[in-house]
Amino acid sequence: MVPFAKREVGLAGKRADARRNEATLLDAAAAAFVASGVDAPVRDIAARAGVGVGTIYRHFPTRADLIVAVYRHQIEACAAAGPDLLAASDSPRTALARWIDLFVDFLVTKHGLAEALRSDDAAFETLHAAFLDRLLPVCAALLDAGGIRSVDAYQLLRAVGNLCIGAGSDARYDARRMVGILVAGLP
Amino acid sequence: MVPFAKREVGLAGKRADARRNEATLLDAAAAAFVASGVDAPVRDIAARAGVGVGTIYRHFPTRADLIVAVYRHQIEACAAAGPDLLAASDSPRTALARWIDLFVDFLVTKHGLAEALRSDDAAFETLHAAFLDRLLPVCAALLDAGGIRSVDAYQLLRAVGNLCIGAGSDARYDARRMVGILVAGLP
DNA sequence: CGGCAAGCGGAACCGTGTTCCGCTACTCCG
DNA sequence: CGGAGTAGCGGAACACGGTTCCGCTTGCCG
Numbered sequence A, B: 001m002v003p004f005a006k007r008e009v010g011l012a013g014k015r016a017d018a019r020r021n022e023a024t025l026l027d028a029a030a031a032a033f034v035a036s037g038v039d040a041p042v043r044d045i046a047a048r049a050g051v052g053v054g055t056i057y058r059h060f061p062t063r064a065d066l067i068v069a070v071y072r073h074q075i076e077a078c079a080a081a082g083p084d085l086l087a088a089s090d091s092p093r094t095a096l097a098r099w100i101d102l103f104v105d106f107l108v109t110k111h112g113l114a115e116a117l118r119s120d121d122a123a124f125e126t127l128h129a130a131f132l133d134r135l136l137p138v139c140a141a142l143l144d145a146g147g148i149r150s151v152d153a154y155q156l157l158r159a160v161g162n163l164c165i166g167a168g169s170d171a172r173y174d175a176r177r178m179v180g181i182l183v184a185g186l187p
Numbered sequence C: 001c002g003g004c005a006a007g008c009g010g011a012a013c014c015g016t017g018t019t020c021c022g023c024t025a026c027t028c029c030g
Numbered sequence D: 001c002g003g004a005g006t007a008g009c010g011g012a013a014c015a016c017g018g019t020t021c022c023g024c025t026t027g028c029c030g
Helices: A016-036 A042-049 A053-059 A063-088 A092-108 A113-118 A122-145 A153-163 A175-184 B016-036 B042-049 B053-059 B063-088 B092-108 B113-118 B122-145 B153-163 B175-184
Strands: none
Touching (some): A016 A042, A016 A053, A016 A063, A063 A092, A092 A113, A092 A153, A092 A175, A113 A153, A122 A153, A153 A175, A153 B153, A153 B175, A175 B153, B016 B053, B042 B053, B063 B092, B063 B122, B092 B113, B092 B122, B092 B153, B092 B175, B113 B122, B113 B153, B122 B153, B153 B175
């Protein structure tokens, strides 16, 4: 028996101070993301954590890795909610609508996340992948359960993500509403 | 004694070389936008035009001013098409759908324009304004003619603009289709 | 032609992300 | 417990893009 072994993937087998720094960095990054959005300057995050910028890049080679690490649990929760909603809702269509609502809530409450998600910058590839790996199958299952064949899950997630861009910084624009209209209008 | 310049300030009173440079810059910018998107580095545009970067900033104080100048005619054409479509179409709803198609075509064929349009960077304020000034009233008229009160013109344009983001760089995503579904689903 | 301000070029500056390397200090082993 | 070796650290340095600034050039007008 190996106590705590591999409980947190990135933390196993490292020196104690390295593990401490990684945890501190995750906290600092989460705080910085709340305060300044996911575009928070690397130096700010490093300063919050009380480490040098080199330490960030050692633990998280790209910004996307850091973002994924911070939000991994929420991505997971969103993915897990899919089957639950399908079981609990009156119709698959309702389940889809509710699940999309969860996804939208997630995106609009993280400033800049929707923007980062759709960036075609190669550095954000792993962020893109992390979302698609977990959420695409869930979305596909919901579409399938609802008998919706007119769009594939990728396009729908992409469209919803796009609609969420800038949602937090423009009082005249209500992303939730436009997403609702889109989903309701799916043929 | 007159401490001011001998000639009135204004476009017509510019020096001949300045007017020449401005025209050259517009051509160079248009070419750079086609080649590298509207995010083309300022130095690239200057190099294409054979001028220094200072010359760009003198004629176009912000990047948005340059973008607006390059696309002014197309914005204008799109705005002008609104009333025409309303007169020529079977129903206001059809006219709206066709007009949105024009708008989408405009956006997706200009790499990075949709992204720039929705940027909350203060430098893009005049770009934002240029689009809204001309297109918002047209869109509002089309919505009104169709009796659509459930969304305002700003939200619709914003949503359509968002859906067009990244349309040119992702083969799996068809912005025109998602926009079509959204517009068709407007209650 | 001569004076002078409009206009020009591009070096310099600033704020990002990212890399690199000399030093620190943690861990392990004797 | 103490010394050696290395994982890991800090932050200076570099890359790169936008923007500013200022000394020089040049078109314009008298």
